[in-house]
């Protein structure tokens with residue numbers, strides 16, 4: 315019997331009352347599903363006691379494993395003091411300490427921390443801050459944003475406006491504000507008659523020209539650094555981010571780097587920006603900020619951005635934005651414990667060996683599997699793109715739901731992964747052991763062969 319034919323009676327309640335995110339509920343209700351009841355290390359455990367490798371780190375968030383003793387202890391200890399109080403008019407201990415720790419880790423230019431809950435909220439805040447910054451400086455007309463094709467920054471209306479994934483975003487077109495879009499620099503989906511180097515150069519040139527052409531109307535450029543995760547793990551060429559920064563500097567445009575997915579070690583470095591020595595004006599963090607335990611996100615800004623908002627209370631320069639749970643102490647306490655784990659367990663130092671192991675495993679188990687058109691890797695973020703024709707890169711028929719079918723097979727092999735269309739995504743917790751990484755990649759290779767071989 316498939317592991318997916320779970321027996322938990324809660325599934326009946328779920329089908330009757332729960333509406334799942336990014337889910338066609340007719341299919342959800344018709345197909346067998348899992349109910350997860352516990353987690354331990356890099357495994358999730360269903361309500362029948364079956365264990366599964368968490369191959370996507372619970373949607374790219376978990377870093378040190380589930381039920382990490384130090385994160386659990388920090389959460390319990392903080393709950394014994396204070397679970398929540400507002401940051402409107404009050405400071406709280408862990409959120410304040412965390413801000414002090416974060417500015418020591420991020421690129422130097424970033425000195426101030428504004429908290430929110432989810433990644434999309436952080437992006438929303440960064441957009442509003444960048445817009446208001448120009449207005450407060452008395453510069454008119456700076457109200458548009460430049461973005462990449464196929465960008466993804468979350469699902470609130472502002473974040474969708476600076477996104478570009480057609481299948482998610484098209485329907486909301488009439489609600490969105492105007493943006494300038496430039497081609498993603500990933501070469502896999504380039505026109506057939508263009509070589510990789512030419513395509514990448516043209517994409518970088520298009521970004522630079524668009525910044526130059528539209529600078530007078532741009533509040534900022536918003537990018538996912540080095541890899542567009544939700545677009546299907548589309549990696550960018552080395553040096554692209556630096557060229558974006560240089561173009562923003564030349565034309566006095568703010569650079570907003572969205573590290574919600576890439577931050578906290580995912581790319582093999584603490585932040586993706588570190589790979590190119592890039593200092594953004596605003597940076598968004600989320601997902602891994604609490605080690606994947608609780609919703610907490612943040613916007614970090616330069617002093618220049620922050621200072622523009624300073625004035626007397628009656629002058630109207632205040633940044634009028636906040637959420638009930640902004641800077642929640644439980645989440646901040648766990649985030650502090652996560653940073654302690656990074657330091658005490660030398661997490662970043664251990665990543666290069668895991669990243670190289672992942673590369674070798676993908677080579678051994680996946681690269682030569684049927685219909686594998688491209689294997690993209692940035693640190694421990696991996697996309698395996700399946701296509702109908704390796705030569706023309708023609709996609710598989712969407713109605714066949716190949717990616718989804720492969721991921722459902724993986725469950726029977728004790729692995730949980732999620733596809734983005736026909737791109738299989740692997741994004742293990744940073745703590746995944748070499749043996750677990752091998753099992754994860756081997757299962758993906760096996761399931762591709764079972765489905766397409």
Ligand SMILES: Cc1ncc(COP(=O)(O)O)c(C=O)c1O
Pocket residue numbers: 432433434435437466467468469538543544572573574575576600601
């Ligand atoms: C780059 C990026 N920004 C923002 C978000 C949105 O974060 P959240 O789902 O926490 O709102 C995501 C989510 O995948 C993301 O990948």
